[in-house]
Amino acid sequence: MNEDAPATALRAQAIDQSFGDVDVLSGVSLSVARGEVAAVVGPNGSGKSTLLHILAGIAAPDGGSVAVPREAAGARSVGYLPQRPAFRDGFSARDTLGFYAQLLDGVDDDDVTATLDRVGLGDVADRSVGSLSGGMTRLLGLGEAVLGDPSVLLLDEPGSGLDPAMVERLFSVVGDLAADGTSVVVASHELPAVEAHADTVHVLDEGNFAASGSPAELLTETDTDSLSEAFLRIVRAQVGDSTVRAGVGSRRSAAETDDDDLEVEADE
Amino acid sequence: MSERDGSDTETESSGRERAANVVQDLFVVATRELRTIVRTPALLALAAAFAVSVVGVAWAGTGGGGGFVPLTLDLLTFVEVLVPLLAVAFGYRSILGDRQTGELDVLRTFDVERLSYVGGVYLGRALALVALVVGTLLVVGLFVPFLTADIPTFLAINAAADSGVRYVRFVFLSAAFTLVVLAATVGISAATRTIRTAFALAAALALALVLGIDTALVAGLASGVIPEDGLAVLLALSPNSAFRGLVLSSAVGVVGGADVAAGNSVLNALGLLVWWIGSLSIALWRVWPRVESIEE
Numbered sequence: 001m002n003e004d005a006p007a008t009a010l011r012a013q014a015i016d017q018s019f020g021d022v023d024v025l026s027g028v029s030l031s032v033a034r035g036e037v038a039a040v041v042g043p044n045g046s047g048k049s050t051l052l053h054i055l056a057g058i059a060a061p062d063g064g065s066v067a068v069p070r071e072a073a074g075a076r077s078v079g080y081l082p083q084r085p086a087f088r089d090g091f092s093a094r095d096t097l098g099f100y101a102q103l104l105d106g107v108d109d110d111d112v113t114a115t116l117d118r119v120g121l122g123d124v125a126d127r128s129v130g131s132l133s134g135g136m137t138r139l140l141g142l143g144e145a146v147l148g149d150p151s152v153l154l155l156d157e158p159g160s161g162l163d164p165a166m167v168e169r170l171f172s173v174v175g176d177l178a179a180d181g182t183s184v185v186v187a188s189h190e191l192p193a194v195e196a197h198a199d200t201v202h203v204l205d206e207g208n209f210a211a212s213g214s215p216a217e218l219l220t221e222t223d224t225d226s227l228s229e230a231f232l233r234i235v236r237a238q239v240g241d242s243t244v245r246a247g248v249g250s251r252r253s254a255a256e257t258d259d260d261d262l263e264v265e266a267d268e
Numbered sequence: 269m270s271e272r273d274g275s276d277t278e279t280e281s282s283g284r285e286r287a288a289n290v291v292q293d294l295f296v297v298a299t300r301e302l303r304t305i306v307r308t309p310a311l312l313a314l315a316a317a318f319a320v321s322v323v324g325v326a327w328a329g330t331g332g333g334g335g336f337v338p339l340t341l342d343l344l345t346f347v348e349v350l351v352p353l354l355a356v357a358f359g360y361r362s363i364l365g366d367r368q369t370g371e372l373d374v375l376r377t378f379d380v381e382r383l384s385y386v387g388g389v390y391l392g393r394a395l396a397l398v399a400l401v402v403g404t405l406l407v408v409g410l411f412v413p414f415l416t417a418d419i420p421t422f423l424a425i426n427a428a429a430d431s432g433v434r435y436v437r438f439v440f441l442s443a444a445f446t447l448v449v450l451a452a453t454v455g456i457s458a459a460t461r462t463i464r465t466a467f468a469l470a471a472a473l474a475l476a477l478v479l480g481i482d483t484a485l486v487a488g489l490a491s492g493v494i495p496e497d498g499l500a501v502l503l504a505l506s507p508n509s510a511f512r513g514l515v516l517s518s519a520v521g522v523v524g525g526a527d528v529a530a531g532n533s534v535l536n537a538l539g540l541l542v543w544w545i546g547s548l549s550i551a552l553w554r555v556w557p558r559v560e561s562i563e564e
Contacts, residue, residue: 053373055562056373056376056377057376057377057559057561057562058373058376058377058556058559059557059559060557060558060559060560066562067562067563067564068562068563068564069563069564070563070564076377076378076379077562077563078377078562079377080373080374080377082370082373082374083370084370085369085370085374086368086369086370086371087369087371088300088304088365088366088369088371089307090303090304090307090308091303091304091307095303099296099300100374100378102296103293103296103375103378103379103380104378141374144374145374145377148378150377
């Protein structure tokens, strides 16, 4: 990674996004430093995937802006792992990454091999993507995302559907990438892994970050022992409650809830 | 060199570099499409079925043993019906498949331009389909010298009633027709979001081309809704009618001693061109929305 790279790798300001009459994101701002692992957690339907689409430059927000400083070292700026990565049948894992490598300047077959080894798919590199397990497919998606050493990596629920060992492996790969200077934004429901590996956690709820801070700060602020408990407090839910969100609604104030001691603030 | 000259040179050079990248990415995508086709058993089976059917028609009909023009007339309707069906099979999932797997989103993080992606998908699929159609038609064209009683010892290059040159025109026009119909199905693939919608639209397109538009024209003429003097324009609006008109006027020419009245050749050619450009423009427009670069 380039030593002269800017300290801030990704900056999003006042992002608004609606679908029809449903407001999904409302004034979301986010800044991710070089080498930082920022986790975005939130209830189902809270807009995590929408936010990642916008951060990746795939979707245009209704309002606000996203900026990624041009990185001199990498072959591209942003790597993206979709929520359910899938690839064309009939191609091997090596063929698949080889195709993407051809779209990048200065990335060759050796880089493809190194990337497959890096994500732990070296032994199945020549296996057809159709015969890969769900976990392996996700790792191949991670390989595609890190190809070309992007300065920012956006991972949408990378651990979804994986066994705990695979989740741990995936997050440890993410940790290694961050240690090398890559900035990572990961949307995830794997809260124990997030607690262990993320530098910053942003809780997205009802259109904006309801809380932001390091895992330790969130535990302190919510007076809880785990990020899972802290999450439930922040989104004002009990274990077993449905937390599905269908856009921005009127948010109950802390005074209206039983959690009068809860005082977490959005970062805007 | 002034500052402005330097800036212009820099802009020109970056424009050239961008254009080179667009072309390079286009060929990368096209290569993947070709590799996808040769690894898709269903498409290979359809290609084989098409080739066998065309050979069967040429062998069993009067065409193969009767000369190039009779062969053209034997194959004309067959090509009009089968090429749209083949184009649907080759094209309707071409872009939609990548959208559904999420690879379209991923590709966009590789700074692939819309022109590279759509152009590459179209080029790859078109190369495979045109090679199939042209290859098969040329092979059955070789039957004529062998099966015709009066075996020609050379290919006529004048305006003889029956000649290999006329058949080559038919093959060339079939390739153009193939490119136009494939462009339409690629346009549908780019514009739709579900397999069901794409298949329904592509099937409706094939049905309209093969039956619907001609039937409507005949009904319109019979009922007097369509004036006779506007027929040439209306025929040019349908790729099938335009293709048929061009084949009859340039590859058949004379039937029973009389010139074939097959619309206006210029309008027919223009009609095919409009369908081709229009379809690919829709594909480029609809493949993904324009998003401002996030790089600063």
